[in-house]
Amino acid sequence: MTELIQPVILCGGAGTRLWPESRGTRAKQFLPLTGEESLFQQTLARTPAGDAFLPPLILCGEAHVETVRDQLGSGEAALLVEPMPRNTAAAIALAVARADADTLLLVMPSDHVIADLPAFHAAIARGARLARHDWIVTFGITPDAPETGFGYIASGAALGEDGFAVDRFIEKPPLADAQAMLAAGGYSWNAGIFLFRAGRMRDAMLTHCRAIFEAADRAVAAGRIDGDALYADAVHFGEAPSDSIDYAVMEKDDRVAVVPASMGWSDLGSWQAVHGLAAKDADGNAVTGDAFLHDSHGNLVRAGGKRVAVVGMDDIAVIVDGDDILVMPLARAQDVRAAAKARAE
DSSP: OOSEEEEEEEOOOGGGGGGGTSTTTTTTSSSSSSSSSOHHHHHHHHBBBBTTBOOOOOEGGGGGGHHHHHHHHTTTOEEESSOOOHHHHHHHHHHHHHSSSTTTEEEEEESEEEEEHHHHHHHHHHHHHTTTTTOEEEEEEOOOOOOOSSSSEEEEEEEEETTTEEEEEEESOOHHHHHHHHHHOOEEEEEEEEEEEEEHHHHHHHHHHHHHHHHHHHHHHOOEEEEEEEEOOOOHTTSSSOHIIIIIITOSSSEEEEEEEEOOOOOOOOOHHHHHOOOOOTTEEEEEEEEEEEEBBSEEEEEEEEEEEEOOOBEEEEEEEEEEEEEEEEEGGGGGGHHHTOOOO
């Protein structure tokens, strides 16, 4: 059994909540939203190949292969290319079908922020001990607010000092339920980060979502290899039902563990979240590019190569990308998808 962990990075998302910057081949994960490096590059840097981790396996669509290779630079990685989106269960099934049974797979979204790397690595070490005893591990974020935009995980029995058996998964709750869970303790936000032995997940998928795994397995077996990339077969992969890993496996299996962690995590799921993490001036404004602000506070301005002036405005976002300009109150950040749909290219 190898002691090295195989990072699996999911790059399939479209990131429409960060329109207009995030779209098409410039999806959210490939943008520098919290620094000079893209979110994808930051994800790569969290699990460097060496003493603890193997070179990463990157799942992406055909439209993003060139961008992935560009942002990888000289880094070593293998690509597994999905011919069409089929949600996270089928994507993870591709990685499982390709892996040796005893390899530990660490599945991570490519578009999250984790500020506290030592805490993340400590959580991985705890999770790996559980995964080697055939627990399917999910990482929970210790909540610091009654968020209604995340799913929650309820912790059950303690598993030594490494984590807890999952009692249940909870859909995005109404505010009163979120407040009650925060007050009660023992609940985590569902971060969508997983760690498991490949053979264990293969068995779980054959039990809970056989059609998904078998379609992915056939798609890998019939895939086309091009250098560092394996292109999954489109006909076989297209037969996989579209379902999330949470619905397909995690909520059904009876041996799922959660490792709670406080690691400075954000899914950067809105322009409001981007503003929250950005460097700000004395008036709370986060500004990128050529912008003039007068008597304005708490704003996010990303000028995108244009000259932007904001006067007498508080708590708004102004996002410029080419000919598209988004202006909205930051509190309405979850409504961006309406604009993205209306302006779809």
